[in-house]
Amino acid sequence: MRGTRIVSVLAGLAGLAASGAAHAIAWYFQTPVSGIARDIDQLHQVIMWLIIVIFVGVFGFMFWACYAHRKSKGHQAEQFHENTTVEILWTVIPALILVIIAWPVTKTVIAQKDTSAPELTIKVTGYQWKWGYDYIKGEGEGISFVSMLSTPREQIEGNAPKGENYLLEVDNEVVVPVGKKIRVIVTAADVIHAWWIPAFGAKQDAIPGFLRDTWFRANEPGTYRGQCTELCGKEHGFMPIVVRVVSAEDYTKWVGERKQAMAAVAEDPSKTWKVDELVARGEKVYAANCVACHQASGRGAPPAFPPLAGSKLVNGPEPGQIDVVLNGRPNTAMQAFGKQLSDTDIAAVITYTRKSWGNKASEVQPAEVKARRK
Amino acid sequence: MSAVVDTHAHGHHDHHGGYGGIMRWITTTNHKDIGTLYLWFSFIMFSVGGLMAVGIRMELFSPGLQVMDPDFFNQLTTMHGLIMVFGAIMPVFVGFANWQIPMMIGAPDMAFARLNNWSFWLLPFAATLLVLSFFMPGGAPGVGWTMYAPLTVQMGIGMDLTIFAVHILGMSSILGSINIITTILNMRAPGMTLMKMPLFVWTWLITAYLLVAAMPVLAGAVTMTLTDRHFGTSFFNAAGGGDPVLYQHVFWFFGHPEVYIIALPGFGVISQVIPAFSRKPLFGYASMVYATSAIAIISFIVWAHHMYTVGMPVTGQLFFMYATMLVAVPTGVKVFNWVATMWKGSLTFETPMLFACGFLFMFTLGGFTGLVLSLVPIDIQVHDTYYVVAHFHYVMVAGALFAAFAGIYFWLPKWTGRMYDETLGKVHFWLTMIFFNVTFFVQHFLGLAGMPRRVPDYPLMFEAWNKISSIGAFGMGLSQLLFLYIVLKALRSGAKAPEKPWEGADSLEWTHLPTPVPYHTFETPPVLK
Numbered sequence: 026m027r028g029t030r031i032v033s034v035l036a037g038l039a040g041l042a043a044s045g046a047a048h049a050i051a052w053y054f055q056t057p058v059s060g061i062a063r064d065i066d067q068l069h070q071v072i073m074w075l076i077i078v079i080f081v082g083v084f085g086f087m088f089w090a091c092y093a094h095r096k097s098k099g100h101q102a103e104q105f106h107e108n109t110t111v112e113i114l115w116t117v118i119p120a121l122i123l124v125i126i127a128w129p130v131t132k133t134v135i136a137q138k139d140t141s142a143p144e145l146t147i148k149v150t151g152y153q154w155k156w157g158y159d160y161i162k163g164e165g166e167g168i169s170f171v172s173m174l175s176t177p178r179e180q181i182e183g184n185a186p187k188g189e190n191y192l193l194e195v196d197n198e199v200v201v202p203v204g205k206k207i208r209v210i211v212t213a214a215d216v217i218h219a220w221w222i223p224a225f226g227a228k229q230d231a232i233p234g235f236l237r238d239t240w241f242r243a244n245e246p247g248t249y250r251g252q253c254t255e256l257c258g259k260e261h262g263f264m265p266i267v268v269r270v271v272s273a274e275d276y277t278k279w280v281g282e283r284k285q286a287m288a289a290v291a292e293d294p295s296k297t298w299k300v301d302e303l304v305a306r307g308e309k310v311y312a313a314n315c316v317a318c319h320q321a322s323g324r325g326a327p328p329a330f331p332p333l334a335g336s337k338l339v340n341g342p343e344p345g346q347i348d349v350v351l352n353g354r355p356n357t358a359m360q361a362f363g364k365q366l367s368d369t370d371i372a373a374v375i376t377y378t379r380k381s382w383g384n385k386a387s388e389v390q391p392a393e394v395k396a397r398r399k
Numbered sequence: 400m401s402a403v404v405d406t407h408a409h410g411h412h413d414h415h416g417g418y419g420g421i422m423r424w425i426t427t428t429n430h431k432d433i434g435t436l437y438l439w440f441s442f443i444m445f446s447v448g449g450l451m452a453v454g455i456r457m458e459l460f461s462p463g464l465q466v467m468d469p470d471f472f473n474q475l476t477t478m479h480g481l482i483m484v485f486g487a488i489m490p491v492f493v494g495f496a497n498w499q500i501p502m503m504i505g506a507p508d509m510a511f512a513r514l515n516n517w518s519f520w521l522l523p524f525a526a527t528l529l530v531l532s533f534f535m536p537g538g539a540p541g542v543g544w545t546m547y548a549p550l551t552v553q554m555g556i557g558m559d560l561t562i563f564a565v566h567i568l569g570m571s572s573i574l575g576s577i578n579i580i581t582t583i584l585n586m587r588a589p590g591m592t593l594m595k596m597p598l599f600v601w602t603w604l605i606t607a608y609l610l611v612a613a614m615p616v617l618a619g620a621v622t623m624t625l626t627d628r629h630f631g632t633s634f635f636n637a638a639g640g641g642d643p644v645l646y647q648h649v650f651w652f653f654g655h656p657e658v659y660i661i662a663l664p665g666f667g668v669i670s671q672v673i674p675a676f677s678r679k680p681l682f683g684y685a686s687m688v689y690a691t692s693a694i695a696i697i698s699f700i701v702w703a704h705h706m707y708t709v710g711m712p713v714t715g716q717l718f719f720m721y722a723t724m725l726v727a728v729p730t731g732v733k734v735f736n737w738v739a740t741m742w743k744g745s746l747t748f749e750t751p752m753l754f755a756c757g758f759l760f761m762f763t764l765g766g767f768t769g770l771v772l773s774l775v776p777i778d779i780q781v782h783d784t785y786y787v788v789a790h791f792h793y794v795m796v797a798g799a800l801f802a803a804f805a806g807i808y809f810w811l812p813k814w815t816g817r818m819y820d821e822t823l824g825k826v827h828f829w830l831t832m833i834f835f836n837v838t839f840f841v842q843h844f845l846g847l848a849g850m851p852r853r854v855p856d857y858p859l860m861f862e863a864w865n866k867i868s869s870i871g872a873f874g875m876g877l878s879q880l881l882f883l884y885i886v887l888k889a890l891r892s893g894a895k896a897p898e899k900p901w902e903g904a905d906s907l908e909w910t911h912l913p914t915p916v917p918y919h920t921f922e923t924p925p926v927l928k
Contacts, residue, residue, distance in 0.1 A: 051848035051860040054780070065776045072774065076767045083738060084760060090741040091748075091756070094677075102678040102745035102903075112686050115735045116728060123724045126774070131717060133776040138713040181856060183463045191462060192858045211710075216550040217643055219708060219783060223849040228779050230709045232644060233549060234637020237710030254708075254783040254851040256543045258550060259470045262854030326470070328536045328555055356552045356628075 055224045058245045058270070062226030064133045072126065137226075140240045143208030145201060151211070151218030151231035151253070153358045154260035154317065157365065158199055161210070165280040168287070171365050172197040173313065174263050181263075193250040196313075198267045200283075201243065202276035208240045215360055219255035222268055230255055243270040258358055259329075260317050294368040294391040300376065303388055307377025310370045315378075318358060323382035330358065334382035343389050346375055347397045368394040425520070428512035429918065430497045431814070436519050437494030438807070442883070444486030444526060449876050451479040456838075456872040458855055459865050472855035473541025474557075478529060480544025481561065484661070485568045486526055488795065491803045492664035493518075493575050496603050498814060500579060502908035502916065503597045505588025505925045510581040514574055521571040528564035532557035543853055545654070548635030548646040551624050558628065562621045569614040576607035576614075583607075588907075590927035594688070597906045598681060601688050602667030605695045609656045609663070612699070617653035620646060644709050651702035659698045661795060662762075663691060665802030666733060669755050671906065672805050673737050676752035677744030678903035683736040690729035690736075697726050707778045716775045723773035727766070734763050749901075750824030754805035757832050758798060765793025768843070783853075786846025792839045804831070804882070811886070812900040813908055816915025817893030823885045830878035837871030 057063040094100045145163035149156060155173035160166055175196045179185035188194070201207050211220050213231035221228040225241035243249070251266045271279065312321075319325045323334035333339050338346055350371055353361035362371060368391040375394075379386035418426055427433060454475050458466045467475075497515070501508055509515045532539040537555025540546070551558055583604045587596070596604075623634040624646070633639020635646045674681045681687065703711060703719040711719075737759055746752070768790040772778050781787065804827075812818050841864040846852075850861045857865065896914050908916065911925045 049860055050863045052844035052864070053847050055849060061776070062780075065780050068774065069771070069777050069780075072771055072777070076770070080763065080767065083734065083763070087738045087741060087756070087759065090738070090744065091746060094742065094744055094746050096678070096745040096747045100743075100745050103743040104679060105743075106680040106682050106684065107686075111739075112683055112732070116732055119731045120728050123727060127721060127724065130720070130774045130776060134716055134720070135713055137776055137779070138716070181464055183465065187462060187859060190858070192856060216553070217547060221851075223780065226776070226780055228708050228782060232637075232642075232709065235642070235644070235710075239710075251849065252851050252854070256473065256547070256550065256853045258541070258553065259468075259473065261473070262469065262851070262856050326468075329470070329553070356549075358553055 055249075057224060057226065058243050058247065058249065059225045059227070059241045060244075061133070061137050061241065062224060064136070065226045068130060068133065075122070075126070137239075140208045140238045142206065143240060144205040146208045146210065147199065147201075148210045148212070149220050149231065151213035151215075151220065151257070151264075152360055152365070153215050153258050154253075154264040156218075156220070156264065156266060157214075158197075164202070164277065165283070168280065168283050170197045170283075172199065172267070174265060176263075178316075190250065192263065193252070193265050193267065195265055195267045198248070198269045200269045200271060200276065200279045202273050203243055203246050203270050205273075206240060206242045208238055210236050210238045212236050214364070215358070216257045217255045218253050218257045218264070220251075220266060221254045222249050222251040222266060224249040224251075225268075228254065243268075246270050246272060263317075290367070292367065292369050292391075294395045296369075297390055297392075298369075298372070300380070300388045303373045303376040303390075304380050306370070307373035307375070310366065310374040311377050314362065314366070315374065323378070323384075333378050334384065336384075339378050339384055340386045343375075343387065343393060344397060346379070347371070347389060347394055350375060351394070351397060352399075363398060368392075368398075426516070428508070428516050430501050430509045430512070430515065431916070431918065433509075433515050433519050434494045434497030434499075435814075437490045437497060437522075440519070440522055440526075441487045441489075441491035441494060444482050444490070445879070447530070448479050448482040448487055449879065451475045451482070452872060453876050455479060456869040459857070460869040461866070462857055462859055462862055464856055467855070469855045470541055471538065473543075473853065474533065474539040476853050477541055477543055477546075478533070478539050481565075482526075482529060483795070484544060484657070485565070486522075486529070488661050488799045488803075489568075489572065490522060492603075492606075492661075492799075493572075495599075495664065495668065495803075495806055495810075496575075496579055498810065499908065500582055500600055500603060501586070502912065502920055503600050503906050504583065504586065504591050505907055505911070505921050505927070506582060506586035507919065507921050509578050510586055511578045515578055518571045518575040518578065521567050521574075525564040525567040525571070528560045528567070532560040532564075535560065545647075545650060546621065546624065547650075548624060548627065548643050552628050552636075559625065562625050565621045566618055569618045572610050572614050576610040579603055579607040580611070588921070588924040588927060594685065595927075597667075598670035598684065598687055599664070599667035599906075602663040602670070602691055605691050606660050606663045609660050609695055609698070613653045613656040613660065616649060617657075620649040620653065623649070644706070647706050647709065648703065651705045652699075654705065655702045656695075656698045658791075658794070659694055661799050663695070665758070665799045666691065668802045668806040668809070669737065669758055671904075672751045672755040672809050673740050673759075675809070675901050675904040676747055676749065676755070677741050678746075679740060679744040681736070682739035682742075683732070686732055687736055690732040693729040694726060697722060697729070701726065704773060704778070707775050708782050720773060720775050724770065726773075727770050730766055734759065734766070749808075749821060750819070750828055751805045751809035751901075753825060753828040754801050754808065757828065758801040758805060761793055761797025761801065761832075761835070765790055765798060768793065781846050783851055784846035785842040785850045785852055788852050789839050789842035789846060792842075796839070797835060801831075804828075807886070809901070809904075810908075811889060812896035813912075813914055813916060815890060815893070816896050817889045818896050818900065819885050819889040819893060823881065823888075827878060827881050827885060830881065831875060834871045834874035834878055838868050838875055839871070841867050841871075 054066050057066050146161050148159040148161050155171055157171050160168040172195045175194045176192055180187045211229040211231045213233040218231040227239045227241040229237055229239040248269045253264045318330035319333050325332040351363035353359050371394045372389045372391040376388040458472055535557040538557055540554040540558040540561050542550045626632040627634055633641040635641050635643045701723045704723045845861055845864045850857055898914050912920055
């Protein structure tokens with residue numbers, strides 16, 4: 026820890042030099058809140074000290090040679106060019122140091138991989154560009170939601186001042202109880218993403234078609250933030266992860282509220298909606314799910330992100346568009362929204378696209394969406 | 400060979416092949432001409448890749464999206480990586496190989512002179528394809544230089560151009576390597592035994608074997624990507640029975656040896672420069688050869704250390720961690736040998752030596768962060784963050800690029816017969832050294848604090864370091880204009896180089912050939928003591 030203080034003074038000085046930086050300067054690991062993250066921090070400090078000592082030693086010799094053995098000082102070159110003893114020593118000693126380092130590191134690697142006996146299991150699915158969460162075992166089983174960036178577009182484009190948690194805030198936070206072993210099963214629906222919370226020392230690539238897992242046990246209540254760390258296309262920098270760690274009682278309360286809310290949201294897909302209602306709701310769904318690619322103007326960014334304004338598909342028969350939204354288009358960023366959105370939301374967003382930007386096609390009712398689901 | 404022999408028959412010793420003007424360069428089979436072509440080509444690519452880096456750092460100067468949209472940002476990071484690795488760093492060392500290997504082993508030219516011409520002239524076509532991809536519908540691929548599946552399947556036609564460019568670049572490298580291996584094994588002057596070869600030749604012999612082994616693997620990886628994209632195969636698609644992680648295994652089986660393909664020739668240059676300016680033989684020549692070979696062999700069994708977060712079994716993680724840690728031993732031996740070469744020498748610090756010392760210092764720093772990254776738990780924390788970006792730029796820029804600068808300043812007088820401006824050379828070194836560290840040292844902090852790589856925008860707590868890093872990058876870019884000026888000035892109006900510009904240099908090109916070297920050298924093998 027003494028080392029960190031010295032470096033933090035240096036870092037602070039360097040930070041002062043950068044004028045205009047209003048925010049606190051981060052320069053080292055976030056404060057660890059899990060055992061694994063603490064182990065990583067300690068290993069890193071030990072290895073840094075070791076490196077500094079070796080570095081100073083080796084380059085002490087180099088700089089002394091640069092200073093004392095200069096031609097301008099009249100130093101005559103000696104002509105020695107080997108020394109078996111020295112050469113064996115500087116091969117064997119580093120090898121021994123490595124063996125000594127390897128021991129504690131191996132223990133941490135094994136602990137990090139041990140996902141057995143979890144108290145709560147959450148499945149995380151990476152989508153372009155948001156995260157889906159399903160609580161699949163333990164208290165809260167059955168809870169399911171999608172979590173995406175809540176920083177407004179205006180802040181990103183510089184039309185509004187940036188908030189404190191710029192790019193690190195989401196609409197639905199993951200909530201977990203403090204002190205419990207949480208197993209995180211990670212997968213993806215389209216391309217590879219990576220789920221990471223630095224304060225937990227937990228990072229796992231999300232591989233489409235495969236399930237991988239990691240785990241954490243958060244020791245302190247609080248809100249912990251991370252980001253996707255595997256390049257996953259255009260909006261890779263805009264799919265953060267936020268985990269709120271709460272006490273056991275608060276967690277139980279949250280589970281209750283969440284389940285009630287889910288029951289309330291479960292709407293009757295056979296209800297017939299008015300067109301205006303569908304369009305109004307669809308605009309919100311569009312802003313949350315579609316706007317990054319197809320743009321607010323509906324003009325998209327062809328050819329990767331095709332326009333919806335004037336599109337043949339959008340202005341064509343209803344089943345064609347419903348199928349694309351439900352099932353996605355393989356090998357493109359157009360994902361299968363059937364798994365993420367309700368029949369009503371899909372009907373609403375389709376209706377919105379069919380009634381906007383000069384499109385003049387018929388509306389789609391939730392019942393039609395339900396009928397096309399396979 | 401025959402072209403060279405023909406000109407001899409006519410007795411024109413300074414004859415530039417049969418043509419003048421541009422045709423001289425297109426038809427040349429002379430190793431020195433081809434070396435020059437490689438060097439200029441790599442400088443042009445270095446400038447193009449550098450401009451892309453400036454674009455990246457402009458966008459990252461402040462949080463928010465200012466200069467470009469995220470798609471174009473991804474295209475820039477991808478092409479910056481591909482162009483710097485395949486267009487700038489690899490060709491610059493092939494340029495050195497062409498110029499130096501025949502002269503250092505006492506051979507008249509490369510073994511396959513026409514093949515040599517073709518290895519070079521493939522490159523401009525590959526570079527054109529890479530640059531052209533920006534103008535395709537959908538732009539260049541925005542997938543990162545590693546081209547991970549299945550993101551590659553979503554890209555436009557620019558991805559296909561990139562795949563073909565990689566094929567052509569690989570072909571060029573393999574042909575060049577076959578030429579280098581054959582030249583070194585068959586065309587050494589009598590008495591030039593393997594263990595008497597300058598270390599630069601040794602490192603290239605080993606590098607050429609790495610290239611022949613690794614480049615076909617990359618060609619395989621991108622070909623599988625191509626067939627997944629267009630011909631309905633499912634190598635990397637789980638829905639069809641494939642596995643996206645397979646791509647990463649194949650890519651890094653090429654990718655890790657590639658790191659040493661880039662680094663080893665640089666080690667060779669440094670091993671010529673440091674003894675010359677220390678006026679003292681290289682310490683531990685034999686152990687240098689063994690260490691280089693050991694690094695090359697180990698480089699084939701460490702590839703999955705780029706993939707600790709994909710979810711490997713614990714035994715896999717441990718194996719790749721131990722193997723990776725092992726690299727530190729032979730690398731350490733090399734650094735110790737270089738320092739021991741300087742120890743009790745008679746040192747002077749002309750520009751090549753400054754760059755060599757800069758290399759030693761910075762490359763070791765990059766090696767140490769490599770050791771940090773070899774440890775699975777720490778790597779999982781900093782994987783795909785700016786810590787990794789800082790690490791590999793210390794290895795690639797402070798390693799390979801500094802070595803290339805050292806080599807150019809070292810051999811320029813021999814090649815051209817002109818001296819460069821020593822003061823300006825030193826200014827170039829210090830500017831590059833300072834701005835390099837301003838750019839990349841702070842990126843270690845960004846990575847530790849949690850800034851992911853390949854993002855066009857970032858949370859506010861990363862702003863200060865990003866500003867500093869961007870300023871450093873702009874300074875470093877501008878400093879390279881000075882380098883161009885120094886080289887052009889030396890070519891146009893540089894002072895005539897003395898017969899032996901560097902007192903301590905003792906390989907064949909310095910001891911057996913006049914300055915500047917004539918167009919054809921060692922038509923009869925030199926007599927070695």
